[in-house]
Amino acid sequence: MVVDLGLRKGHIQEFEGRDTHVGGTGLASLLYDKFGLFHEPWDHPDQPFILATGPLTGLFPLMSKTVSAFRSPYHDQYTESHAGGRSALAIRYSGLDAIVITGRAERLTCVVIGQGRLEFKDADYLRDFDVLKTGKIVRSMLSSSRGHRSILRIGPAGERLSSFACVNADTYRHFGRMGAGAVWGAKNLKALAILGGDGPLIHASREFRDLYRSIHDMVTTKEMLKKYHDLGTPANLKKLNELKSLPWRNLQQTSSPEIDSISGERFAESYLLRNMACAGCPVGCVHIGYVREKFKQDHRYFFRQVAYDYEPIFAVGTMLEVTDPADTLRIMDEVEKVGLDVMSTGVALAWATEALEKGIITLEETMEPLSFGDGSAYIKAVWHLGLGANRFYSLLAKGTMAAAKEYGGEDFACVLGQEMAGYATGEVFFASQSNSFRHSHLDAGAYSYDQKHAERDLQAALDFLIQDECKRTLLNSMVVCLFARAVYTDEVLADCLDAAGFQEISRSMDSLGKDITGYRWQTRFRTGYEPGTVKIPRRFLEIETWKGKIDEPFLERLRSAYANRLKELYSE
Amino acid sequence: MKKLVASRMERCIGCHACSMACSMHVYRSLSWLSAGIRIRSTGGLSTGFEASHCMACMEAPCSSACPTGALEKRKGGGVRVKRDLCIGCGDCAPACPINAIYLDHDSRPYICIHCGRCVDYCPHDCLELVEVK
Numbered sequence: 001m002v003v004d005l006g007l008r009k010g011h012i013q014e015f016e017g018r019d020t021h022v023g024g025t026g027l028a029s030l031l032y033d034k035f036g037l038f039h040e041p042w043d044h045p046d047q048p049f050i051l052a053t054g055p056l057t058g059l060f061p062l063m064s065k066t067v068s069a070f071r072s073p074y075h076d077q078y079t080e081s082h083a084g085g086r087s088a089l090a091i092r093y094s095g096l097d098a099i100v101i102t103g104r105a106e107r108l109t110c111v112v113i114g115q116g117r118l119e120f121k122d123a124d125y126l127r128d129f130d131v132l133k134t135g136k137i138v139r140s141m142l143s144s145s146r147g148h149r150s151i152l153r154i155g156p157a158g159e160r161l162s163s164f165a166c167v168n169a170d171t172y173r174h175f176g177r178m179g180a181g182a183v184w185g186a187k188n189l190k191a192l193a194i195l196g197g198d199g200p201l202i203h204a205s206r207e208f209r210d211l212y213r214s215i216h217d218m219v220t221t222k223e224m225l226k227k228y229h230d231l232g233t234p235a236n237l238k239k240l241n242e243l244k245s246l247p248w249r250n251l252q253q254t255s256s257p258e259i260d261s262i263s264g265e266r267f268a269e270s271y272l273l274r275n276m277a278c279a280g281c282p283v284g285c286v287h288i289g290y291v292r293e294k295f296k297q298d299h300r301y302f303f304r305q306v307a308y309d310y311e312p313i314f315a316v317g318t319m320l321e322v323t324d325p326a327d328t329l330r331i332m333d334e335v336e337k338v339g340l341d342v343m344s345t346g347v348a349l350a351w352a353t354e355a356l357e358k359g360i361i362t363l364e365e366t367m368e369p370l371s372f373g374d375g376s377a378y379i380k381a382v383w384h385l386g387l388g389a390n391r392f393y394s395l396l397a398k399g400t401m402a403a404a405k406e407y408g409g410e411d412f413a414c415v416l417g418q419e420m421a422g423y424a425t426g427e428v429f430f431a432s433q434s435n436s437f438r439h440s441h442l443d444a445g446a447y448s449y450d451q452k453h454a455e456r457d458l459q460a461a462l463d464f465l466i467q468d469e470c471k472r473t474l475l476n477s478m479v480v481c482l483f484a485r486a487v488y489t490d491e492v493l494a495d496c497l498d499a500a501g502f503q504e505i506s507r508s509m510d511s512l513g514k515d516i517t518g519y520r521w522q523t524r525f526r527t528g529y530e531p532g533t534v535k536i537p538r539r540f541l542e543i544e545t546w547k548g549k550i551d552e553p554f555l556e557r558l559r560s561a562y563a564n565r566l567k568e569l570y571s572e
Numbered sequence: 573m574k575k576l577v578a579s580r581m582e583r584c585i586g587c588h589a590c591s592m593a594c595s596m597h598v599y600r601s602l603s604w605l606s607a608g609i610r611i612r613s614t615g616g617l618s619t620g621f622e623a624s625h626c627m628a629c630m631e632a633p634c635s636s637a638c639p640t641g642a643l644e645k646r647k648g649g650g651v652r653v654k655r656d657l658c659i660g661c662g663d664c665a666p667a668c669p670i671n672a673i674y675l676d677h678d679s680r681p682y683i684c685i686h687c688g689r690c691v692d693y694c695p696h697d698c699l700e701l702v703e704v705k
Contacts (some may be wrong), residue, residue: 051579058602059602061589089588089604093603093604093605135616136616139615139616146612146613147610147611147613147621148604148605148610148612150658152605170617171616172617172619196604196605197605198601198603198604198605198606198674198676198677202595202601202602202603203600203601204595204596204600204601204602208596208602209596209597212592212596216589216693220695229695247600274620275585275587276585276586276617277585278587278605279586279587279588280587280588280592281587282585282587282589282693282694282695283587283695284585284695284696305618403650416669435660454661555615
């Protein structure tokens with residue numbers, strides 16, 4: 001479905017390419033090729049915002065994620081951001097593979113797609129409404145498909161075009177990074193509701209049912225997935241702290257004796273309220289924390305339900321040295337409401353705190369007396385950042401480096417192409433995030449590789465980064481949630497594709513991973529990316545992990561070699 | 573005779589595995605809606621989930637509303653669905669007092685037949701088959 005916000009019209013378009021581009025990541029790059037403007041900036045009204053699912057979406061367990069693709073306000077280049085929630089199944093069961101949104105609406109708008117509807121609802125009255133409130137109101141606008149629809153929406157930060165504003169997906173998940181929220185803000189798109197119906201009837205043969213059952217059993221019993229079902233990703237906090245690979249206090253430290261206050265165990269023990277799942281996933285890794293707030297003296301309370309995970313706890317917990325879980329949950333809740341990416345927010349505020357400490361900025365810039373550990377100041381700062389309350393915060397909302405270039409302090413701006421993910425595991429991760437496609441810890445398992453390899457073998461690391469990306473690209477074309485990557489081996493994936501009638505794809509899986517990786521890189525290169533241009537700030541070179549001090553020459557050689565290899569392999 | 577009861581919905585995580593199991597095993601299709609059990613939030617994801625399914629009432633007004641005898645009253649409550657007799661008139665759905673019948677775009681009904689295929693798929697044991705008293 002291609003939607004034009006300016007004309008308030010849409011149409012269904014069909015494309016060739018299932019066997020070459022598959023879906024998800026591959027489909028997204030195909031659609032950007034068709035609809036994207038390569039020589040215009042990210043906020044040109046005709047730039048497309050793409051949501052893509054894959055051939056297996058909604059057919060098997062954990063085929064539960066959607067790939068979004070767009071030209072990013074952060075670096076003005078092609079990027080992707082992935083999310084779960086109900087988006088994938090809603091798109092699949094509305095009978096679509098993908099949605100492309102072009103144009104700019106004249107007024108703030110909410111779009112409804114699915115169940116025989118395509119509507120453009122004026123939503124001026126939703127201006128500046130926070131993400132949670134927006135969700136409630138959009139729900140009340142729509143009477144149909146309760147429980148089988150996805151509501152994507154932005155907060156005030158997206159409306160104000162912050163380069164790391166996110167798109168919230170069904171309250172507890174996000175198209176988090178690279179500023180999708182600002183793309184929507186520039187289009188005057190406040191919310192998109194996708195109504196999933198029963199979709200086209202798919203015949204479930206005996207072979208199919210048996211395969212579904214066996215995969216369902218694997219994902220609900222396999223050891224690797226148990227961790228997500230149990231403590232969730234926060235199980236990694238203690239582990240990484242022990243490995244001296246957990247960023248604390250703007251990466252001044254890589255471990256702390258305070259870890260037990262803020263570990264996954266602590267959260268589960270005292271703050272975990274309940275669990276939830278993305279539609280189509282029986283693992284249910286969403287962990288919702290609970291904090292109650294007294295708002296009046298005579299025992300008047302409200303409560304917050306806040307989804308927490310490893311990255312948010314790193315970003316607004318350890319990175320800010322806030323060790324009270326209740327405080328981190330409060331900060332996360334405010335970040336959620338204003339509609340910012342929590343990872344970038346934490347790293348940005350950590351930099352601002354150190355900059356204030358060092359005197360390169362003053363209270364005039366920060367408006368709050370930011371100091372490591374002081375949750376209440378950060379709660380307020382999150383809103384200053386999201387609303388661009390003054391010149392300093394407007395700049396900071398464009399990216400930590402943008403602010404550091406102006407005020408100084410680039411050395412300790414923890415940015416590797418994008419604000420760092422929560423892993424100070426070593427050279428392979430730093431080289432990876434700084435060059436990789438999404439500047440994300442998820443492009444390749446580099447942080448995991450670091451934890452298993454003390455030897456500094458350049459060739460082996462390089463080969464790993466390249467091959468792992470290709471494997472993940474294939475999964476991200478189906479679209480599999482990467483938490484299930486150990487279950488969806490090539491063999492299992494081939495069985496699924498065969499059972500669903502995609503024999504062509506199952507036959508060419510090997511080459512498809514590489515080919516699609518190539519397509520998406522070429523798309524990014526065409527929008528101006530030059531691998532190797534991101535330099536690694538000094539702070540990353542000063543840390544110590546379980547392997548010892550960072551090996552600066554090795555890091556530089558790896559960073560440079562990786563950049564060259566990407567150019568060699570994927571340039572046209 | 574048994575019937576399906578969603579006894580522990582306070583544990584539900586909204587994964588829809590039960591719906592997928594029913595649509596696959598009973599209706600030979602695959603969907604989160606064309607199934608005898610369907611999961612909805614009770615008012616946004618922050619408020620928990622409810623399961624919509626036939627509660628095996630003895631009266632079975634859906635059966636009375638059906639003009640072709642496609643819904644046969646079942647001992648123990650609820651109905652047996654004879655799909656080859658169904659003409660897709662859609663009269664059964666509005667007859668159900670708890671909106672437990674789902675109609676697809678061809679007006680074919682999807683009704684829980686209390687077979688229990690979904691019970692095993694729930695990762696949190698929210699569902700069970702209980703003996704009808």
